[in-house]
Amino acid sequence: MTRLPLQAVLFDMDGTLVDTERLWWEAVERVAGRALTEADEAEVLGRPVEHTADWLAAATGAPVAELADVLHREFADRVRAGIVPRPGALDLLDALARDGVPTALVTASPRAVADTVLEALGAGRFAVSVTADDTERTKPDPDPYLAACRVLGVDPAGCVAVEDTATGVASAEAAGCTVLAVPSLAPIEAAPGRTVVAGLEGVTPSALRSLLPYRLRVMSWNLWYGGTKVHDHRAKQLKVIAETGVDVVGLQETYGTAAEELADALGWYHHRAGENLGVISRYPITARFGDPDVGFYGAAGVRVRVHEGVEADVWTVHLDYKEYGPYVTDGDPTAHEDVRLAQMQDALGRLDDTMPVVLVGDFNSPSHLDGPDVEWPVTKAAEDAGLRDSYREAHPDPTAHPGHTWSPIHPVHEDGSGRPEPQDRIDFVLHRGLRVLGSETYVSGHPRPWPDVEHNEWPSDHAAVITTFSLRE
Numbered sequence: 001m002t003r004l005p006l007q008a009v010l011f012d013m014d015g016t017l018v019d020t021e022r023l024w025w026e027a028v029e030r031v032a033g034r035a036l037t038e039a040d041e042a043e044v045l046g047r048p049v050e051h052t053a054d055w056l057a058a059a060t061g062a063p064v065a066e067l068a069d070v071l072h073r074e075f076a077d078r079v080r081a082g083i084v085p086r087p088g089a090l091d092l093l094d095a096l097a098r099d100g101v102p103t104a105l106v107t108a109s110p111r112a113v114a115d116t117v118l119e120a121l122g123a124g125r126f127a128v129s130v131t132a133d134d135t136e137r138t139k140p141d142p143d144p145y146l147a148a149c150r151v152l153g154v155d156p157a158g159c160v161a162v163e164d165t166a167t168g169v170a171s172a173e174a175a176g177c178t179v180l181a182v183p184s185l186a187p188i189e190a191a192p193g194r195t196v197v198a199g200l201e202g203v204t205p206s207a208l209r210s211l212l213p214y215r216l217r218v219m220s221w222n223l224w225y226g227g228t229k230v231h232d233h234r235a236k237q238l239k240v241i242a243e244t245g246v247d248v249v250g251l252q253e254t255y256g257t258a259a260e261e262l263a264d265a266l267g268w269y270h271h272r273a274g275e276n277l278g279v280i281s282r283y284p285i286t287a288r289f290g291d292p293d294v295g296f297y298g299a300a301g302v303r304v305r306v307h308e309g310v311e312a313d314v315w316t317v318h319l320d321y322k323e324y325g326p327y328v329t330d331g332d333p334t335a336h337e338d339v340r341l342a343q344m345q346d347a348l349g350r351l352d353d354t355m356p357v358v359l360v361g362d363f364n365s366p367s368h369l370d371g372p373d374v375e376w377p378v379t380k381a382a383e384d385a386g387l388r389d390s391y392r393e394a395h396p397d398p399t400a401h402p403g404h405t406w407s408p409i410h411p412v413h414e415d416g417s418g419r420p421e422p423q424d425r426i427d428f429v430l431h432r433g434l435r436v437l438g439s440e441t442y443v444s445g446h447p448r449p450w451p452d453v454e455h456n457e458w459p460s461d462h463a464a465v466i467t468t469f470s471l472r473e
Helices: 021-032 038-044 049-060 064-080 089-098 111-121 143-152 166-175 205-209 233-244 258-266 338-348 377-384 390-394
Strands: 008-011 103-106 128-130 159-163 178-181 194-196 214-222 248-252 269-273 277-281 285-289 298-307 310-318 357-362 427-432 435-442 464-471
Touching: 008 143, 021 038, 021 049, 021 064, 038 049, 049 064, 064 111, 089 103, 089 205, 103 143, 128 143, 143 159, 143 166, 159 166, 166 178, 214 233, 214 298, 214 310, 214 357, 214 427, 233 258, 233 464, 248 258, 248 310, 248 357, 258 269, 258 277, 269 285, 269 298, 277 298, 277 310, 285 310, 298 338, 310 338, 338 377, 357 464, 390 427, 390 435, 390 464, 427 464
Parallel strands: 008 103, 008 159, 103 128, 159 178, 178 194, 214 248, 310 357
Antiparallel strands: 214 464, 248 277, 269 277, 285 298, 298 310, 357 427, 435 464
């Protein structure tokens, strides 16, 4: 499955499921004492009662509270007089129920009005309802949709929100939902992550699933001498790739043939660059970038086609290990970062600005995002080039989630001195133009420390980093 699974469908109420936008429009006209025009839409459609009352108060001088009470009363009277479900609305709700897809009602109307509508539609059709009374801020802020997702226990990225106004669309998109727009009184333009249809007739759960973004799960993995320090290393590498469910792996220290052998065993595609770098992908590789004869350190990239018309570039980078900054205990730990910085800048200069891009690798340098003490220049250069650190996006607090990748097998330095080995985050999955759904470091089993490593289940001296992205057409 390349698309994200449909976790829930979140419905606006007024004008989306039931034809109440017209009733609300009439109620506002009655209170305003005049006919409304297109110029009034932004203050009326999709807005909570309090917003429209504020707007009317500025124009009429009447007290806001009094206007809000009258608006409530006028609208509720019209709702009780009879609401009409929009064509196709009940059929879609029933189809989602048959497919086991949970639904929520997310409205800027007050609870009293929402409950009246729920009674007419059948409250049992919805797992949860969120109204203007239930969050501190309502539409166009994302709070109502985020609240519905929290109660349902779902990720907004796996949800489709069905809306009829620009205000509601803004709320759902700010929450991270895919949007199906069904305009009622005012037009809505199509946009990335937003599909516009004339009505709900003929909309099916399958159609909603087809609107969700694609999933791209990327791993960065230093294989450590190709894995040869551990018995049965190739089988153990294959087991890791299979059990993590990754789609693309950027490899370092391949020692020649690892990328090709892993890809052949998996039935995947691969790109080998020099004796150290490689990329393997379950998706077709449509282009290869960088010097194919790159030295031990450097960068190599590919373009993968996740689906027809849906592509992304994935680069793997390995930077020089000498003069590792955290080893410096007296003086400037960044004094010898020039070589790594030059290598990173060379890689950054090769990226295509027109494509979504993922850059992974072993930087042999910590991150400037992990503490205030040192402004490590390699990761700062990547940030300045517009790349974001996916692990830190998912885990902003470096104290709670240090994310160390160096080293699961080196608690002390391997030179025999007995000095503690720095535990740092030096492996990264950076990106530009994608949305992070989650990120983790990964080590299988319980690796024994160096040098007693030959029977370890984990065939590396680095932890891997795995990030799941959403990728839109």
